[in-house]
Amino acid sequence: MNNKEFERLLLTVQKPGRYSGGELGSVIKDKNKVDVRFAFCFPDTYEIGMSHLGMKILYSQFNAREDIWCERVFAPWLDFEEVMRENNIPLFALESRDPIKDFDFIGFTLQYEMSYTNVLNMLDLAGVPLRSADRKDLSPLVVAGGPCVCNAEPLADFVDIFFLGEGEEVDLEVIDLYKKHKALGSTKAEFLREAAQIEGVYVPSLYDVTYNEDGTINAVTPKENAPAVIKKRIIKDLNNCHYPENFVVPFIQIVHDRAVQEIFRGCIRGCRFCQAGFIYRPVREKSAEVINRQAKCLCENTGYDEISISSLSSSDYTELEPLLNEMLDWTQQNHISLALPSLRIDNFSEELLEKINHVRKSGLTFAPEAGTQRLRDVINKNVTEQEILSTCKIAFEGGHTAVKLYFMMGLPTETDEDLKGIADLGQKIVDMYYGMPNRPKGKSVSVSMSVAVFVPKPFTPFQFEPQISKEEMERKQAYLKSCITTRKIDLSMHDSSTSFLEGAFARGDRRLGNVLEAAFKKGCKFDSWNECFDLQKWNEAFSDCGIDPDFYSQRLRAYDEINPWDHLDYAVSKGFLVREHQTALNEKTTPNCREKCSACGANCYGEGVCFEKR
Amino acid sequence: MRNVRIFYEKKGRMKFVSHLDMNRFMSRLIAKSKIPVWFTEGFNQHAYMNFAVPLSLGYVGLYEVMDVKITDDSYSLEKLVDDLNAVSTPDIHFVKASESVMHTKEIAFAEFKLSFDNIDAKMVNDFFTQQSIITKKKTKKGGIKDIDIAPLIKKAELCGNELTLILTAGNENNLNPSLVMTAFYDFYGVDPDFYDVTRVMIYNKDLEQFV
Numbered sequence: 001m002n003n004k005e006f007e008r009l010l011l012t013v014q015k016p017g018r019y020s021g022g023e024l025g026s027v028i029k030d031k032n033k034v035d036v037r038f039a040f041c042f043p044d045t046y047e048i049g050m051s052h053l054g055m056k057i058l059y060s061q062f063n064a065r066e067d068i069w070c071e072r073v074f075a076p077w078l079d080f081e082e083v084m085r086e087n088n089i090p091l092f093a094l095e096s097r098d099p100i101k102d103f104d105f106i107g108f109t110l111q112y113e114m115s116y117t118n119v120l121n122m123l124d125l126a127g128v129p130l131r132s133a134d135r136k137d138l139s140p141l142v143v144a145g146g147p148c149v150c151n152a153e154p155l156a157d158f159v160d161i162f163f164l165g166e167g168e169e170v171d172l173e174v175i176d177l178y179k180k181h182k183a184l185g186s187t188k189a190e191f192l193r194e195a196a197q198i199e200g201v202y203v204p205s206l207y208d209v210t211y212n213e214d215g216t217i218n219a220v221t222p223k224e225n226a227p228a229v230i231k232k233r234i235i236k237d238l239n240n241c242h243y244p245e246n247f248v249v250p251f252i253q254i255v256h257d258r259a260v261q262e263i264f265r266g267c268i269r270g271c272r273f274c275q276a277g278f279i280y281r282p283v284r285e286k287s288a289e290v291i292n293r294q295a296k297c298l299c300e301n302t303g304y305d306e307i308s309i310s311s312l313s314s315s316d317y318t319e320l321e322p323l324l325n326e327m328l329d330w331t332q333q334n335h336i337s338l339a340l341p342s343l344r345i346d347n348f349s350e351e352l353l354e355k356i357n358h359v360r361k362s363g364l365t366f367a368p369e370a371g372t373q374r375l376r377d378v379i380n381k382n383v384t385e386q387e388i389l390s391t392c393k394i395a396f397e398g399g400h401t402a403v404k405l406y407f408m409m410g411l412p413t414e415t416d417e418d419l420k421g422i423a424d425l426g427q428k429i430v431d432m433y434y435g436m437p438n439r440p441k442g443k444s445v446s447v448s449m450s451v452a453v454f455v456p457k458p459f460t461p462f463q464f465e466p467q468i469s470k471e472e473m474e475r476k477q478a479y480l481k482s483c484i485t486t487r488k489i490d491l492s493m494h495d496s497s498t499s500f501l502e503g504a505f506a507r508g509d510r511r512l513g514n515v516l517e518a519a520f521k522k523g524c525k526f527d528s529w530n531e532c533f534d535l536q537k538w539n540e541a542f543s544d545c546g547i548d549p550d551f552y553s554q555r556l557r558a559y560d561e562i563n564p565w566d567h568l569d570y571a572v573s574k575g576f577l578v579r580e581h582q583t584a585l586n587e588k589t590t591p592n593c594r595e596k597c598s599a600c601g602a603n604c605y606g607e608g609v610c611f612e613k614r
Numbered sequence: 615m616r617n618v619r620i621f622y623e624k625k626g627r628m629k630f631v632s633h634l635d636m637n638r639f640m641s642r643l644i645a646k647s648k649i650p651v652w653f654t655e656g657f658n659q660h661a662y663m664n665f666a667v668p669l670s671l672g673y674v675g676l677y678e679v680m681d682v683k684i685t686d687d688s689y690s691l692e693k694l695v696d697d698l699n700a701v702s703t704p705d706i707h708f709v710k711a712s713e714s715v716m717h718t719k720e721i722a723f724a725e726f727k728l729s730f731d732n733i734d735a736k737m738v739n740d741f742f743t744q745q746s747i748i749t750k751k752k753t754k755k756g757g758i759k760d761i762d763i764a765p766l767i768k769k770a771e772l773c774g775n776e777l778t779l780i781l782t783a784g785n786e787n788n789l790n791p792s793l794v795m796t797a798f799y800d801f802y803g804v805d806p807d808f809y810d811v812t813r814v815m816i817y818n819k820d821l822e823q824f825v
C-alpha cells in the first residue's frame with residue numbers, strides 16, 4: 001500500500017493521530033544500517049500505551065544502541081482494525097510503517113490480564129501464527145515482559161520467551177545472543193535452548209507440565225538443560241541505569257500526558273493484596289541529585305509543562321522533603337507544574353505545604369482499601385482513620401472540597417461490619433467538613449468512593465485465597481449501597497464481571513491458552529473496555545474447552561499445592577508468603593522493610609533497602 | 615514587548631494533528647526552544663499564542679500563522695525562526711517571523727489547491743459558473759440546513775489535475791473546500807474522490823496577502 005492510499009484511509013477513522021506516527025521524540029533510523037528490529041507492542045490503545053513509563057524506558061534504551069531499531073506498536077481501535085482488515089494492511093510499527101511480521105522481535109508488555117486477547121489479535125493482524133510451535137523460523141520471535149509474566153502460563157503456548165523482572169539488562173543480553181545466532185544461521189530451537197540459560201529468561205516450551213486427577217499440577221519438568229527455577233532480574237544500581245532523556249511526545253491527548261520521573265522501584269510496605277508490592281522487591285532508590293538532573297533534562301527535551309514523580313509509594317522516599325523543595329524551585333521558575341500523585345501530606349512541614357499549595361491543584365485521593373481497622377490490619381494497609389481525617393482536614397483548609405477514596409470488596413475475612421465501615425468513613429469525612437468553622441465558604445463537600453472487587457494474585461500472601469463468588473459480590477454491593485444515607489457520598493461499584501475473568505487468568509495455568517484462543521476467535525478483544533467486553537462469548541469459550549474458570553479463582557489452595565507459577569522465583573519465598581498469610585488471618589500487621597526486615601528473601605541480590613542501616 | 619507573527623508550514627505526518635492538538639504541540643515547542651515569549655498570568659500560566667484561521671485535519675498548510683508576544687526586544691526574529699526550527703520536526707517548518715501588520719479579523723479569503731483524477735475543465739466550468747450552488751451544511755447546533763455557497767467562492771480554476779479555489783475564510787462564513795467538493799461530486803452523482811488538499815495562502819478582503 002502506498003503512503004497516499006494509507007493516509008487517505010487514516011482520515012476515515014477517529015483519531016488518526018493514534019496511527020500516524022511522526023511525533024517529536026520518535027526515533028527514525030535507516031533500516032539497512034541496523035542489525036535488529038524490535039517491535040515494542042503495547043496491547044491496548046495508543047493513549048494508554050503511550051502513558052506507560054516502562055515502554056518509554058526500554059524504547060529509549062534500545063534505541064540508544066546503534067545496531068537496534070525499536071519501534072512502537074499499539075492495538076488499533078475497532079474502527080481502524082476494520083479498515084486494516086478490509087484493505088489487507090498488516091499490523092505495522094508507527095515509526096517506519098513497516099509490517100512487524102518482518103521484524104526480528106515482536107515484544108509485548110503484559111500489564112494486565114485483560115489485555116491477553118489483544119496480544120492474540122495483534123499477532124493475527126500482523127499475519128504471524130499465534131502459536132509458538134507454528135512459528136518455525138528464528139524470527140520473528142515473540143517475547144513478553146511486564147508484571148503479568150509472574151504468571152503468564154495462559155500465554156505459554158503463544159510466547160517464545162518471557163523476561164522475568166526488570167528488562168533493562170536481560171533484554172539486551174537476549175538481543176545480543178540472537179544476533180550471534182542469526183549470524184550463525186541457527187534454528188529457533190538452538191537459539192531458545194541457549195537463551196534459556198540466561199538468568200531471567202523463561203522459555204515456556206522447554207517445560208512439560210503434568211496434572212493430577214483433581215486438576216492441580218503434578219509437576220513442571222524442565223527439558224534440554226533449562227533451569228528448574230527461573231529467577232527474576234533486577235537492576236541493582238538505579239543511579240547508573242539508563243533513563244530516557246527524551247520521551248516520544250504525542251500529538252493527541254493521552255492518559256498521562258506529561259513527563260514522568262521515576263524515583264525508586266519496589267515498595268517497603270507489603271500490603272498483602274498488592275502484587276506490585278512483592279514482585280518488585282527489594283526497594284532501590286535513586287539519589288535526589290540524579291532525580292533532579294534527569295527530571296530537568298526530560299522537561300527541557302520534551303517541552304512538557306507538567307512532570308510527575310513516579311513510584312509505588314512516593315511518601316516513602318527517604319529524602320522526600322529536600323527532593324520536593326528542589327524540584328518545586330526549578331519547576332515553578334520554568335512554568336512547569338509538579339504532579340505529586342497519592343502523596344501523604346500529613347507529616348509535611350508548613351513551609352513545604354505552602355509551596356505545594358502553589359502548585360496547580362490536583363485531586364485529593366486516598367486508598368484505605370478497607371473500611372475497618374481490623375480489616376486494614378488483615379491486609380497490612382497501614383493507613384489509619386486518623387491519618388485520613390487529618391489529611392482531609394489540611395486539604396479542606398487549603399480550599400479542597402472533593403476527595404476520592406478507593407476500596408476493595410471481597411477481601412479475605414471480610415464481614416458486613418467491614419463494608420459498613422466504608423460507608424461510615426465517608427460519613428465521618430462529610431461530618432468533619434461541616435464541623436469545620438473555617439471550611440471553604442458556600443461550597444458543599446463531595447466524597448466519592450470507588451469499590452472494586454478484590455482479585456487474589458500470585459506472589460502475594462493472598463495467592464492461596466479464593467476470590468468471592470458473583471452472588472456474594474452482588475449481595476455485598478447491595479448491602480453497602482444500603483449503608484449510605486447521604487447524597488454527599490458518591491459510591492461507584494463498576495460492573496465487575498471482568499474481575500472474575502481476571503481472577504481466573506491471574507492464577508491460571510497453560511490449559512487456559514485454549515480458552516484464550518477460543519475467545520479471541522469468537523471476537524473477544526479490548527476486554528478491559530466496557531463497550532467491548534462480552535461475558536457471553538467468554539462463557540462459551542470456557543465451556544467449549546471444558547474448563548471451569550472457578551477452578552482457578554474460587555478455590556482455597558493448600559500451601560503444598562504446586563501453583564502454575566511456583567517454578568518462577570520473584571525473590572519472595574513461598575515460605576514467607578505462607579507466614580504472611582497466617583499473620584493476616586491472625587489480624588496482625590507486619591512492619592515495613594525500614595522498621596524491620598521480615599526475611600522475605602529479596603535480600604538475595606545484595607542490594608537495596610535490606611542493607612540500609614535501621 | 616512585541617507582537618510577533620510567525621509563519622510556518624504544516625505538512626507530512628503533521629497533517630493528522632488537529633487544531634486543538636496543535637496548540638499543545640506549539641506550546642511544547644516554544645518551551646523547548648526557550649524563545650522569550652510572554653506567559654499569561656494567573657493560576658494556569660501558559661505561553662500566549664494565537665492562531666489565525668484553523669486548518670482542517672488532513673490538509674497541508676503552507677501559510678500558517680501563529681501570533682506570540684516576545685518579551686525581549688533585543689531578540690532577533692531570524693534567531694526566533696532558527697530556534698524554533700532547531701527543535702521542530704521537518705513536518706512543521708518555520709518560514710519567517712515579522713511584526714504583525716493586519717489584524718486576524720481582517721482575514722477574508724483562503725486559497726486552496728487540491729488534486730483529483732477523472733475530471734475535465736468543462737465539468738469544472740459548468741459547475742462553478744452556476745448562479746447558485748445549494749448544498750447541505752451542518753449547523754453548529756447539529757442540524758442540517760441548505761446554504762448557497764456560490765457567493766462564497768471567489769475563484770475556481772483547473773490546471774492539469776490541480777484545482778485552485780479561493781474561498782471565503784474567517785470567523786463568519788468560513789467555507790471548507792471539502793464542502794465545495796462534496797457539492798461538486800453530488801452534482802455529477804459520483805463519489806467524492808479528491809486528495810492532497812493544500813491551503814497555500816490567506817488574504818484580506820482586497821485579496822492582499824495576510825501579513
Ligand code: SF4
Nearest residue numbers: 593597598600603610
Ligand atoms: S529481605 Fe527484608 S528488607 Fe529486604 S525486601 Fe525482604 S523484608 Fe524487606
